[in-house]
């Protein structure tokens with residue numbers, strides 16, 4: 665069943681879709697968020713993300729701390745009134761507290777692998793078709809996530825083995841000699857510092873250099889800024905508005921060309937890929 669979508673500016677959307685269709689799959693690449701975009705937004709009433717999946721593996725004290733951090737910082741992340749600079753500063757704090765908490769709790773590499781092997785991470789319905797379409801049409805895909813890259817990599821490893829066009833830019837962990845998480849391995853990517861430009865990978869840039877159109881998928885306002893308009897002919901943005909639809913519809917429909925309403929599947933996106941010629 666096709667999902668409910670909202671397009672505020674239909675002529676802007678039609679214009680962009682027209683130019684994406686003109687060049688077709690060979691002129692396109694995709695930059696997507698991971699948590700709550702390729703994956704479900706919530707499962708059994710609980711928010712679903714690479715970070716929240718680790719809550720089950722924490723000591724009771726660390727679990728409580730993670731909940732407190734979420735309670736404090738998530739409203740700031742989603743706020744439409746707090747100034748951007750203040751929000752960014754708060755996100756850096758959140759990501760730092762989060763890693764300190766994971767380290768203190770003794771999180772291990774095995775626990776991260778268990779998240780994947782026990783099927784706790786749930787992709788959206790239609791995600792497999794989306795990955796297959798990208799592979800068949802040799803469309804490069806950058807997964808750009810402020811979540812946990814180690815979990816994302818495990819989850820796309822099988823696809824990466826056959827599809828050299830899949831790339832992941834995210835937060836990866838360092839481990840000590842016992843396999844315990846000891847920190848982040850590079851600068852933190854938080855909700856508002858997600859930029860395609862930050863990706864230092866010659867193979868990726870070689871794959872996308874002649875592709876003038878880009879499809880962006882995301883579920884936060886920050887995701888809409890992963891790519892700059894100036895860098896491409898057409899940047900077509902599709903956003904999942906997972907929750908609080910009425911309150912967020914205005915700013916989201918400014919930032920994204922198409923909104924998919926609710927925590928639903930990927931049929932609309934797959935249909936669009938078909939229209940583009942995939």
Ligand SMILES: [Mg+2]
Pocket residue numbers: 697698699700701882883884
């Ligand atoms: Mg997300």
